[in-house]
Amino acid sequence: MGQEIRKGSDTSRRTGRGGLNEFGGKNQDVARQLAWEIAAINVHFQEIRYFWAKTLGISGPQWMILMALADLDQGEGVPVKVVSKMLHVDPSFVTTQSKMLEKKGFMRRKTSEEDARVVQMSLTDKTYKHIAGLASEQEELNNFIFAEFSDRELSDLADKLAALKNRLEKASLKVAMGL
Template identity: 85%
Template sequence: MGQDARKGSDSSNRAKRGASNEFSGKNHDVTRQFAWEIAAINVHLQEIRYFWAKALGVSGPQWMILMALADLDQGEGVAVKVVSKMLHVDPSFVTTQSKMLEKKGFMRRKTSEDDARIVQMSLTDKTYKLFAGLASEQEALNNFIFAEFSDRELSEFTDKLAALKNRIEKASLKLTVGI
């Protein structure tokens, strides 16, 4: 019912704006709706992240750091800078949070042998065991979320989202420098 009311009011708002605005067309409406859908998806993903974080006794951002390490680490550890870039946060934030995670036994921090300025982070066996304990619940949730997609469709959709993310990132940079 809420959506029907929104659509009705949206249609009447479009009619009031008239055709003189070049952005009042269908493409602008779809673009705006897309942005709202992405914003809502982000809110729900954040709720899910906080649920998993709570299961481990960490904060949502700490959960994201652990997940980034799980995805990025190839056995050599991952530099703070790499994790901060992936999460779009300042490296000092990752440093502070990773020290807290290290104290809780979730990760190891080790100075790089090649460059003493670089700290390599890696997950502990404790963390991998905790992740393994959550794996079946996460898989069931992912199966529910992505039930409408075949593996191929999900891969193609993810590729399109990645390309869109890159274009939006470039557009953001253009706005920053004044196009």
């Protein structure tokens, strides 16, 4: 006979293994499930990003650079280091990708007047127009994705995820230092 697909956690089976799992402590099964859910959500967001990127003929990571600039730029450009920090990638990656995006006419790169080591990046009018053209599709998609949440619930979820992200950054440092 075939195996039944298991949904949810199976605490009794895991408890019999002995030893602690990667989460140790409180709510181990829920924490494990949350980690898997977040990983799956990331995969789906990545698929959507690749779809939007394809409309411009660029890669998913290049799309993320453009979106970071769209969110961060206040009219003076955004330093490579700021974008790399937001995307959790090495600045050299952003430099390489931004040069490709500049060649395709999606962004401008100029040396900062205050510090010649700093490159300020900004989107071109062409890119802003393309993003504006996608706005209604993106809004419709967001309405579908977040339909179950009120504005307040969505805001609370974003706050909780931001707090979790900060804790995970600290946990990563602890692991790197050997706890």
